[in-house]
Amino acid sequence: MKALAPGTVIFHRHRGYGVITSVNLLTGWIAARFGSESRTLDLNLSTDDVEFADGEAIRFRRAPPDRMPHARLMAMVRELHRAGYQKLYLYSWPKPSGLHWRWHLFTGPRDWMQRPWREGWYGSGADYNVNPVMGWGDTPGATTSELVDALARFDPQGLAQALGRDEDHAAWFAQVCDALLPSYMYSLDMPREPGAPLPEMPPVPVIAVRAGLPAYAGPVIAWPPGWTGLWSRPHVLPAPAMTITGEPDLVKGFQRS
Incomplete structure (x- = not known):
């Protein structure tokens, strides 16, 4: 299975060769340019017979995809x-x-x-x-x-x-x-x-x-x-670190006695 992403060169039976500018794999729609830098054409991968540049058909599953993996x-x-x-x-x-x-x-x-x-x-x-x-x-x-x-x-x-x-x-x-x-x-x-x-x-x-x-x-x-x-279960904070200096520990505002 070839990658289908912006920048992929495609062939359309009426428009000839073009370049994909955006892909929506959830719906099966793509936008592509055909000879114009300012104008794009929306195509449906299920019905518009879009092919890769080498002639391999691009097929889109018609069944709705899982909405979660x-x-x-x-x-x-x-x-x-x-x-x-x-x-x-x-x-x-x-x-x-x-x-x-x-x-x-x-x-x-x-x-x-x-x-x-x-x-x-x-x-x-x-x-x-x-x-x-x-x-x-x-x-x-x-x-x-x-x-x-x-x-x-x-x-x-x-x-x-x-x-x-x-x-x-x-x-x-x-x-x-x-x-x-x-x-x-x-x-x-x-x-x-x-x-x-x-x-x-x-x-x-x-x-x-x-x-x-x-x-x-x-x-x-x-x-x-x-x-x-x-x-x-109760969530108990871990005991403060022990000290051997004889000084009280101050941990997050609590004084250890």
Whole structure:
């Protein structure tokens, strides 16, 4: 699959050779110049028979794309778990606006509270809508095996940190994929009513990855191993550093006695 981006030389049956100036891969429309620096023509990749300069047809998938990449990521993580990379974890949560969903793949020790400090890869649904790639050299619409291969080539050292066994999490993740894929994703967000405390065991939110799908009506999704109760534990600041000078420590405005 050739790259399709601004600057690509194309051929149109009525206009001849031209140069793409902008691409919208979400809708399949492009803008291109044909012999004029000041005027562009809008073309649809599904109906206008646009070709690359060497005559290869440019084909655009007519089916609506996923509006979020999480289901594709879940399928990729499941395959990596099967290959022995079980210390790979997928965390997803909504932006404050609720319009888009973020995701974070992280590796190493499974510690959900320490996730932001773990090595891994981030992404956002807002970016995906404009450019539907994960960001590690993959192409739009890449298959699960192609995503795995692209990630392994892009960051072999980072992926190597996911090599190891976490059978509890891998079994949980496989069950979740069987229940949700290919049309739904999970979120590890913990919603609550304004001003109310978090419930003891809130349900795991499930979201459709394409518009027009019915609300999820499958089995209840359990929280991943090591997650239960994290939101109800008290968060205690670490103790101030010890001193052997006999002088009191002042840490963030608190005096240690």
